[in-house]
Amino acid sequence: MKIAVSAQGKDLDANVDPRFGRAPYFIIIDPDTMEYEAVDNKQSLNMPQGAGVQAAMTVINQNAEVLLTGNCGPKAFRAFKAANVDVITGVKGTVKEAVEKFKRGEYKIASAPSVRSHWS
Amino acid sequence: MIITIASGKGGTGKTTLSTNLATFLGKEAQLLDCDVEEPNAHLFLDIKWDEKQTVTAVIPEVDEEKCSHCGECGEICQFKAIAPLESTVLVFPELCHSCRGCFLVCPEDAIKEGSRELGVLETGHFNSTEFTHGRLRIGEAMAPPLIKKVKERIKPDKIAILDAPPGTSCPVVNTMMDSDYIVLVTEPTPFGLHDLKLAVGVTKKLGIPCGIVINRHGIGDNKVEQWAENQEIPVLLKIPFDRKVAEIYAEGKLLVEELPEWSGMMKDLITKIRKTVDR
Numbered sequence: 054m055k056i057a058v059s060a061q062g063k064d065l066d067a068n069v070d071p072r073f074g075r076a077p078y079f080i081i082i083d084p085d086t087m088e089y090e091a092v093d094n095k096q097s098l099n100m101p102q103g104a105g106v107q108a109a110m111t112v113i114n115q116n117a118e119v120l121l122t123g124n125c126g127p128k129a130f131r132a133f134k135a136a137n138v139d140v141i142t143g144v145k146g147t148v149k150e151a152v153e154k155f156k157r158g159e160y161k162i163a164s165a166p167s168v169r170s171h172w173s
Numbered sequence: 174m175i176i177t178i179a180s181g182k183g184g185t186g187k188t189t190l191s192t193n194l195a196t197f198l199g200k201e202a203q204l205l206d207c208d209v210e211e212p213n214a215h216l217f218l219d220i221k222w223d224e225k226q227t228v229t230a231v232i233p234e235v236d237e238e239k240c241s242h243c244g245e246c247g248e249i250c251q252f253k254a255i256a257p258l259e260s261t262v263l264v265f266p267e268l269c270h271s272c273r274g275c276f277l278v279c280p281e282d283a284i285k286e287g288s289r290e291l292g293v294l295e296t297g298h299f300n301s302t303e304f305t306h307g308r309l310r311i312g313e314a315m316a317p318p319l320i321k322k323v324k325e326r327i328k329p330d331k332i333a334i335l336d337a338p339p340g341t342s343c344p345v346v347n348t349m350m351d352s353d354y355i356v357l358v359t360e361p362t363p364f365g366l367h368d369l370k371l372a373v374g375v376t377k378k379l380g381i382p383c384g385i386v387i388n389r390h391g392i393g394d395n396k397v398e399q400w401a402e403n404q405e406i407p408v409l410l411k412i413p414f415d416r417k418v419a420e421i422y423a424e425g426k427l428l429v430e431e432l433p434e435w436s437g438m439m440k441d442l443i444t445k446i447r448k449t450v451d452r
Contacts, residue, residue, distance in 0.1 A: 136260070
C-alpha cells in the first residue's frame with residue numbers, strides 16, 4: 054500500500070504542507086516499510102489555475118490509496134473520489150509524525166472537501 | 174469609429190461620461206456596456222428592450238463508451254479542465270477556456286460539444302441610440318468571452334461608445350482591443366493618478382491613442398495634469414467638482430439633459446477625439 058503526504062520538503066522530517074494543490078512535494082510512502090519517494094509538484098505550482106486537479110492527477114498516477122494533507126478543495130476531492138483515493142485533511146506536524154499517526158488509526162477519512170473552490 | 178471609455182481606478186465617472194456622450198450623439202452613436210460583471214449604464218437610460226439571448230461557451234462532454242483512457246485530452250489541457258482517470262474522465266466546466274484542444278487530440282472521437290452558460294446578452298434602444306450589454310452569470314469567472322459577444326454587436330457605421338470595466342485586467346484589455354481611441358477618466362487624487370498610469374500603460378501596449386478626462390476637477394491636486402503634460406497625453410475635458418452634478422447623477426438622470434453646458438462639453442470632447450482618429 055502506498056500513501057501520499059503533501060510536504061514542504063523532500064524527506065520524512067519535512068513539515069506537512071497545509072495546502073494540497075500548491076504543496077511543493079508529495080512524499081509517496083509505504084507505511085509498512087517506511088520506504089518513500091519525493092515527487093515534485095512543480096507542474097502544479099506553475100499553473101495559474103487547476104493546480105488542485107493537476108496535483109490530484111499526480112498523486113493518483115503514483116497509485117497512492119490514501120492522501121494526508123491540510124486542506125483539500127472540491128475539484129481535487131472529486132478527482133480522488135472518482136479514483137477511490139481516501140482523503141484525510143487537517144493533518145499537521147512532520148511527514149513522519151503524520152504517517153505514524155495514520156498507522157495508529159488516529160485519522161478519520163474526510164467525507165467532503167475541507168475548503169471551498171477559489172472560483173465561487 | 175470605436176471609442177472605449179476606461180479608467181484604471183473605479184468610480185471615476187466612466188458610465189457618467191459614456192451615457193452622456195452617447196445621448197448627446199443620438200442616432201449617430203451606439204452604446205455598449207462592456208462591464209459584464211456589473212453593468213450599470215442601463216440604470217441611467219430609459220431603455221426599450223428588443224432582444225435577450227443566453228450566451229454559452231463550448232465545453233467537452235465525454236462519451237465514456239468510446240473513451241480508451243489514453244490521457245491525450247488531459248495532456249493538452251493547460252487549465253486542467255479535463256482530467257482523464259483510469260476508470261472515468263472528469264470535466265471541470267468552470268476551468269475550461271473553450272479552446273477545443275481536447276476535441277482535436279482525442280483519437281477515439283469520444284469528445285462531444287457540451288455547453289456552459291456565460292450569461293445573457295441584451296439589446297435595446299433609448300431615444301434613437303442603440304444599446305447592448307452583457308450580464309455575466311453569477312458564479313461565472315470568465316468575463317472576456319461574454320465581452321467579445323457584446324462587441325460583436327458593434328456597427329461600423331456608428332460611433333460605438335464602449336463603457337469599460339474598471340482596472341487593467343483581461344476584461345479591460347478585451348474591451349479596449351480594436352478601439353480607435355481610448356478615453357481615460359480619472360480624478361485629481363493620488364489614487365486616480367496611480368491607476369491612470371497603469372491604464373495608460375495598457376493603451377500603449379495596444380498601440381491605441383488615448384486622452385484624459387479629469388472628473389471632480391478642483392478636489393485633490395494638479396499632479397494628474399502635470400503628469401499628462403510630461404507624457405504628452407492630451408487632457409480632453411475637465412469636469413468641475415459640483416454638487417449639482419452629484420445630485421443629478423444620484424437621481425439617475427443625464428447631465429446633458431439637465432445642464433445646458435454639458436452639450437457643449439460633449440461636442441468639444443468628440444471634436445477632439447475625431448481630430449486624432451481622422452489624422
